[in-house]
Amino acid sequence: MAEWSIIILSAFGAVFILLAAIGIVRMPDFYLRLSATTKAATLGIGLILVSSAVYFQELSVTSRVFAIICFLILTAPVAAHMIGRASYFIGTELWKKSVIDELEGKYEKDTHILRSKDHKDPSKVIADDKIPDEE
Amino acid sequence: MNLYNFLYFFVLPILSLSVMLVFVRFIKGPSIVDRVIALDLLITIGIAIIAVYSIITNQSTFLDIAMILALIAFLGTVAFSYYLEKREKNG
Numbered sequence: 225m226a227e228w229s230i231i232i233l234s235a236f237g238a239v240f241i242l243l244a245a246i247g248i249v250r251m252p253d254f255y256l257r258l259s260a261t262t263k264a265a266t267l268g269i270g271l272i273l274v275s276s277a278v279y280f281q282e283l284s285v286t287s288r289v290f291a292i293i294c295f296l297i298l299t300a301p302v303a304a305h306m307i308g309r310a311s312y313f314i315g316t317e318l319w320k321k322s323v324i325d326e327l328e329g330k331y332e333k334d335t336h337i338l339r340s341k342d343h344k345d346p347s348k349v350i351a352d353d354k355i356p357d358e359e
Numbered sequence: 360m361n362l363y364n365f366l367y368f369f370v371l372p373i374l375s376l377s378v379m380l381v382f383v384r385f386i387k388g389p390s391i392v393d394r395v396i397a398l399d400l401l402i403t404i405g406i407a408i409i410a411v412y413s414i415i416t417n418q419s420t421f422l423d424i425a426m427i428l429a430l431i432a433f434l435g436t437v438a439f440s441y442y443l444e445k446r447e448k449n450g
Binding site: 227238239241244245248249257265266272279280282288292295299304306309310316 | 373380395397399406407423426430436439440443
């Protein structure tokens with residue numbers, strides 16, 4: 225019984241990791257690659273670690289596996305967000321078939337602060353300055 | 360079907376195939392951020408291989424290494440993105 229659950233869990237984990245690897249090779253754009261790999265790889269790693277916890281069935285191993293999974297689930301979105309933000313500032317291009325870039329012109333060039341005003345058009349900024357700046 | 364045979368002949372080949380695929384992206388990635396996420400994914404697949412290997416060899420001590428690798432992957436990605444953003448600001 226435990227053996228079959230280990231087999232099923234590790235097979236699904238390996239398949240999800242393979243999907244992440246195919247995604248990072250085949251996707252046309254950095255942002256699509258990031259979104260494909262982060263989610264699938266986290267799920268695959270979690271399943272394989274759970275299968276090793278089922279195999280050993282000791283408290284020490286289970287708590288270790290739990291710690292690793294919690295750490296991965298906490299840190300994977302943070303790391304993906306930071307590298308995506310940095311790549312947007314560097315100027316990594318979107319896929320040419322992308323429909324919309326909602327962040328376009330909303331970051332200040334020098335300070336990297338996100339504003340809802342359009343900083344590409346100076347006249348618009350002056351017009352909007354009647355609203356006091358939120359600090 | 361034996362569990363060890365399954366791990367040897369199904370799970371480990373799939374994981375090594377995905378390592379090879381990610382390595383292709385690591386070699387040819389057009390920009391540096393592609394290489395950073397490929398490196399992150401390589402280390403993450405390394406954690407999975409360590410977990411499978413700890414089942415095969417019946418040694419649960421290997422999972423400590425997996426925890427440290429998870430830490431290193433996160434710190435590496437955060438450091439890369441921090442310095443990439445800083446380089447863009449100054450240059």
